[in-house]
Amino acid sequence: MTAAVTAGAVRARRAPARPGLWAAALFLGLVVLAALAPGLFTDGSAVDGDPAAALTPPGADHVFGTDANGRDVFTRIVHGARPSLLVGLGATALAVAGGTVLGLVAALGGRWLDELVMRLVDVVLSLPSLLLALVVLVVAGPGTLNSVCAVGVAAVPVYARLVRVRAMVVRGSGYVEAATALGLPRAVVVVRHVLPNVLAPLLVLATIEVGTALVAVASLGFLGFGPQPPAPEWGAMLAAGRDYTAVAWWVAVFPGLAITLTVLSITVVGRALRRRGEGRDV
């Protein structure tokens, strides 16, 4: 009926074919496979090297070359998939779980709780997440688990805010009112309509967060606060390769490439999921 709607509908863009999406999904599949079964890709050791073959450029023997300790860079990247993905997943799980609880408490728990939680969230948000993670690591000390927790905790407020806003929107929505008007008990309405509609879009967003968290932990690893050597974590590998960039670029470049491509794939797949979710939502 409205002119504006007609124009919008006419101009709605159709989803183009997406070769990029398939490439991303394929690459992500390979990374996951490497994380589950590194043996499929390489039979070398990620930790032991041949000092005589240190800093060999990429070639037939070593596709990605070797590092300063003579370890095969390709093997280490393959073995690095598992810790890198795990830290991303772990930090995200922590952030989403914590954020969901806080956000729901704020949205459904009454005015005072809402004020309290949201002011706390405001304060934590005023601290850049890397700085907050560093503060935690000052005392907790470097390490994989600590850096995962630090990154996860630092991302909690973002999700708390998101969940709260989303919960408010859903709670005021027509379908929640319709369900109430049907005579459903409040608890049933919350469990059946509010929670799923708050969480479904959140889980999609969390996919993208895995990539962000992966980079955050890798950054900490790069700065020397993450997983400690000789663990083949990508960020730490990059940090170790940094000192040789002038003479052996491959030691730092390939782990960085692995991080970039993994994060890129996660983002592409995550956004495709989100688009699908929105299409259904409208």
Place this chain on the structure above:
Amino acid sequence: MSGPLVEVAGLSVAFDATRAVREVSFAVHPGECVAIVGESGSGKSVTARSLIGLAGEGAAVRAAALRVDGRDARAFGDRQWRAVRGARIGFVLQDALVSLDPLRPVGREIAEALRLHRTVPRTEVGARVVELLRDVGVPEPELRARQRPHELSGGLRQRALIASAIACRPALLIADEPTTALDVTVQAQILDLLAARKRDGMALLLISHDLGVVARIADRVLVMKDGRIVEEGPAERVLTRPEHPYTAMLREAADPRPARPAVRIGAPVVWARGLVKAYGARRAADDVSFELREGETLGVVGESGSGKTTLGRLVLGLLRPDEGEVLIEGRPWRDMSARERRAVRRRVQVVYQDPLGSFDPRFDVRRILEEAIAVSGLPRPARRDRAVELLEQVGLDAGLLDRRPARLSGGQRQRVAIARALATRPKVIVCDEPVSALDVSVQAQVLDLLARLRAELGLSYLFISHHLGVVRQVSDRVAVLKDGRIVEVGDVEQVFTAPRTDYTRRLLAAIPRLPEQQGGDHGTHHDGGRVRSADHG
């Protein structure tokens, strides 16, 4: 008389695979008002926009002839089109709240047009803006020019939008649904304003879905359906003796005849006593009392902001009144325990204006209906059968059970919403603007359905709407709401023919009137057209 201002022949517009406009030909001459009437998707807006070279992104426009001021516009480049837009042809859209830049004062929007086409010397722009605003009937134009659309009332900002479109004295003004977003009283004022422009010699191309609006000022009417002109002629003839069944159906929808089934009216089922509900200083309900009897339809009319929706939510027990009470079958909501309240909710159901928003987006039709059926305590195996039965009751196919509402048409969605409301076997249904978002042909079908269900099931409706014609069509009694107060209540024919208050009289006077239809033979025509026309929304 000089040649036509615009002239098109064999105009076709396509977007990718969809053909929005097919082989349309017409002309607009100086000083005349041509109206294009049609429902959404009829191609009327795209046709109008093609005349200023703005058919839209990705539009493939073909025409045997497309002339503006006698010049071949098919060869126009961007620069030539821009010289036409605003200067020779003005353009007005429906809601000025979004059709004027919401971040800029309205005066600057008007001045933009003046500066662009160098209509007046730079130093006189400010004065001219004020003059223009005064011309379109905006009081205190100096003040208003500095305000932004959201600071103006709906009528004032629509006037400002028109002022910006006519600032450079175009020979033709295209108005695309210029009054659709407005209350009836304001709509009448805007139509008067447009008519005044016409008297000054400006040609008008009016685009509307509402024949009633068009009847007021159009000289000629074109009726569009699915991209084609199905009927055209002098307004008088098209409106009084429609030849095409589609036109007849549109005419019927613009001026519906009462469709009140003969039912037995029983004891009161809803009783509202002295309801007050305030939001800050504004009273959305102010000492409202009424009763709704068994089998009866009580219409509630009012303009936007009159408190209609609040009233509905109070009756549904979703809002607690500040004062007064609502009794359902003799028992006030307030005295019920949570459990009792849930049981009573089944007896009082609701159908909203926006059915899509009232469905959980994750649910398909089956889950939507089965959830409602489960409330009435039916065991799981029987629910599916009941869902199919409900769909049949509202005239839908069981094949829709696995669809999500987002993939249904507007009419189908509203039918599903009605089916859900019926699932708990209610006595009362609160209908809150149930057809306002629908095209007129679909509107007629949904109203027919509501009337049939009422007769079959003995339902009572509290029918809330801003559309007086629709309310008159379905109601036994009607209450007129203004600023949260009921200013008049009574038998529907009595209120509509012999209103007792000034406000009601003004409201009724503002309804666009159609000339009486002539020739009984067309009556059968349009009835057939209505039954046949597909449910697309």
Place this chain on the structure above:
Amino acid sequence: MKTLWRHWTSPRFRVPRAVLVRLGTSLLVLWGAVTVAFAALHLTPGSVEQALVGPNTITPQARAELVTEYGLDEPLPVQYGRLVGRMARGDLGESYQLHQPVAEALGSQLGPSLQLAGAAMALAVAASLTLALLTAGRGRLVRGLSSGIELVGVSIPTFWTAIVLLTVLSFQRGWFPAAGADGVTALVLPAVAVAVPLTALLTQLLRDSLELALDEPFVLTARARGLSDLAVRLRHALRHALLPALTLAGWMFGALVGALVVVEEIFARPGLGRLVLTAVEGKDLPVVMGAVLVTAALYVAVNIVLDLLYLVVDPRLRGAR
């Protein structure tokens, strides 16, 4: 008292009232930041005292002295109270490592960091505005290409960008200095490295919101008035597209600080980031605490500026406050 209250609530004092309220909440955030940092330091497993000593073995006597010197033997509430008291007086304490007042240490490093942050932001804003204005609503090829590049830009870790830039343009080509903060040339690579993800994200957001704005009816009205495409984009659509970009600024601030830490380290630039990093490595608690306070203060300042910007961009909000 009563007249005071009347003045306070009168419309004439709307602006000063808003400023005072704003100041109050700002102080609250600062206090909160100190509290959160304090809690993080003391609730995290591992004792502050051990962190202070580090891997060195020292005599019990020296340890006891250390504990007394920094007041670590007192109950936590007392330590906390003392900390807040000091901070409120503007006394950030003395660095364990540098043996100079924290305020002084931070102050000397603030300049280079702000310089880098400013350059990176300017670069990001200019680049993303240009890109978004040029690509919004264009053909599929242009949009696909630019959104592909943006995706890479968002995904690429800053430390890797920095290393690649350093390797190629400094070590191999020798076009830019590899370290330090002398002159404009030394600023180029770090600023680019910091700006890449910001630009990518801003461009995405700006283009999406520009496209939304370009679909609005008022844009059609403006075109129907005879306005050219560029004028429509600049005069009407852009302003609407800026609003969502402003909401992202808080996030951008965090990303900026994070990137500064990494990039300053890689390019061996003086600055807050490196100071913090050294402090974290050396368990220099007062410096870490001071950095937290300074960042929170900057965040508060950025937010105040943003609030003002909102009012400039969207006058509709002026009445609402």
